[in-house]
Amino acid sequence: MxxxxxxxxxxxxxxxxxxxxxxxxxxxxxxxxxxxxxxxxxxxxxxxxxxxxLTPKIAIEGGYQAALEGKTKYPPIDGFLSLKQAIQKKFKEENNLDYALDEIMVANGAKQILFNAMMATLNPGDEVIIPAPYWASYPIMVQFLGGKPVHVICPEYNNFVLKAGQLEAVITSRTKWLILNSPSNPTGAVWSKEDLLAVGEVLKANPHIWVFADEIYEHLIFDGQHHYSLAALVPELKNRILTANGVSKTFAMPGWRIGYAGGVRRLIKAMMKIQSNSTSGACGVSQEAATAALQYAQKxxxxxxxxxxxxxxxxxxxxxxxxxxxxxxxxxxxxxxxxxxxxxxxxxxxxxxxxxxxxxxxxxxxxxxxxxxxxxxxxxxxxxxxxxxxxxxxxxxxxxxxxxxxxxxx
Ligand SMILES: Cc1ncc(COP(=O)(O)O)c(C=O)c1O
Known part of the structure; x- marks a missing residue:
């Protein structure tokens, strides 16, 4: 040492x-x-x-066909048009969210979406509010990129959910992001409509804050609960919310490494710059598999x-x-x-x-x-x-x- x-x-x-x-x-x-x-x-x-x-057969076949057809060249930085169109349709039908095609990007997992977003926005010392318990990669990524994670403990008696008052108490002029993850890893907590609306009110009053809405577990939701996308629930905030998702959990495809996000054009453009200079985009064969999954694997x-x-x-x-x-x-x-x-x-x-x-x-x-x-x-x-x-x-x-x-x- x-x-x-x-x-x-x-x-x-x-x-x-x-x-x-x-x-x-x-x-x-x-x-x-x-x-x-x-x-x-x-x-x-x-x-x-x-x-x-196992990954649904229809997705595997989609990837296999793509490889046979020679879709093995460098992919477009932001993702194949066919996949982006499938994501656009999914956002519209499942989340009531309208994103133009240039407001959507595909990456190597939701993890790379997070990396791109933080890399594109964080200046040294910028604060990122992370409700705890959290997915361990959030604070690590923030720190790695020079930001300062601000943990807010969400106790069991609140069902591990962030309350609006707690958010309000930790916001400063340096707050850059709030990360919201519902349903949550590690607790399985689901933010109710009321909780999200209350958080939305605080965010409306703080226009300097971006929101990373990690919805990767949206389909794994039980007891008749409904998943709400914050960007649809509080449309005034849509231009400050990056709605992140992926096929790893929903479609049992973690090894295919496909994640995606919808967000305001200028943020997506900046994230694409990071991606073009780091990974050049996501594996084309995997993108075709993900397209098939999004289109045909609902059952x-x-x-x-x-x-x-x-x-x-x-x-x-x-x-x-x-x-x-x-x-x-x-x-x-x-x-x-x-x-x-x-x-x-x-x-x-x-x-x-x-x-x-x-x-x-x-x-x-x-x-x-x-x-x-x-x-x-x-x-x-x-x-x-x-x-x-x-x-x-x-x-x-x-x-x-x-x-x-x-x-x-x-
Ligand atoms: C909350 C959460 N977000 C994002 C990810 C990353 O998913 P991906 O496989 O798409 O990178 C995970 C994976 O464990 C996760 O638990």
Whole structure:
């Protein structure tokens, strides 16, 4: 290790930007799980946020045909016209949002949409309001690009949802973005129409703020809840909202790396400049697969949603009945976010002291071979994020092991 002139520790040969950047805990837990598996342990990983379903056949065929037809050249920076037209139709029909074609862009996942947007707008020290618990990539990306994440804790008694008063209290002249993610990773929380309208009022009074509306889990929504796009609900804000989405979760296509966004022309144009000088656009074969998914895979969505809903009910029933664990009932996404406050200070069967949710997760992995992610990775402890994007038998076995692990705490 060497120190640069600002007393920041950096690895030789790496930029100071890299200092303090750790791999997200989701990846760390999955890597640990893989190491244990390689040692022959029967590990169950509920740590990663990806669907266990196969990509719909119609999408695979769309990609395959595109490859055979030679759609393997560099794609247009903003995406194929056919995909953009499918996205335009989707925004109109599902979200009641009118975007012109040059207000839409395609990227390598919603993650690159986020990167493009932050890279195109953040100046050093600009503040980005991030309701916690949050998807871990938000603050990392903001920091990476010189911005300052401003976390606002959204407690369980508010269903992990940001309230307008909380937003108002943290806005400054340096606030550049508010990030909204409904349904939410990691909690599965869904913002109600009333909550969004109230937040919208605060934003109306603060015209210097952009909103990153991450709607990637919009189709995974249960209990008759409705997904509202803020840009449609509060049209006065539409020109300041970037509506981000993608096919990774809805269509079980995380490896195809297709995300997209609708937003005001000048922002999309700036984001395209970033993209043209970084990745040149998204894989053409994947774009064709995504087009087919958006056009023809509606039935697949319904079937997956049904399965997720059944698993959600099972998981919340099991965790709500577990002594020492509290379990909020999520209304979206494919995660539960149980609280483990009563387990803190106890010892495991093998004598490990549980001081926090990280200790709990590590012990659960080492002793019961179940990988989950501690709430500390998402900005709110002591909780666990447990993904139920796994088949029933796997979930049953995982629940059994967790029940035994918790019962054995003393
Ligand atoms: C809330 C949220 N937004 C965006 C993404 C990124 O999705 P993509 O695969 O499209 O990059 C994820 C993936 O985990 C997510 O949970």
């Amino acid at each position: 060497i120190m640069n002139n600002e007393e920041i520790e950096v690895e030789p040969g790496l930029s100071s930007r890299m200092d303090g950047f750790e791999a997200p805990e989701t990846i760390v837990m999955s890597m640990r799980a893989r190491t244990l598996m390689a040692e022959g342990k029967k590990v169950i990983s509920l740590a990663l946020g990806q669907p266990d379903f 697949d969505i319904e079937l997956m949603k049904l399965a997720y809903d059944q698993r959600r009910k099972k998981m919340t029933a099991v965790f709500s009945a577990m002594a020492g664990i509290s379990c909020n009932i999520p209304q979206g996404a494919f995660y539960i976010y149980p609280g483990i406050a009563e387990c803190i200070g106890k010892k495991t069967a093998q004598g490990r002291l549980i001081k926090n949710d990280q200790d709990f997760s590590e012990a659960l992995l080492e002793e019961a071979y179940v990988a989950v992610v501690p709430g500390s990775s998402f900005g709110l402890s002591p909780y666990l994020r447990i993904s139920y994007a796994a088949d029933d038998a796997v979930l049953d076995e995982a629940c059994q092991r967790i029940i035994e692990f918790v019962q054995n705490l003393v």
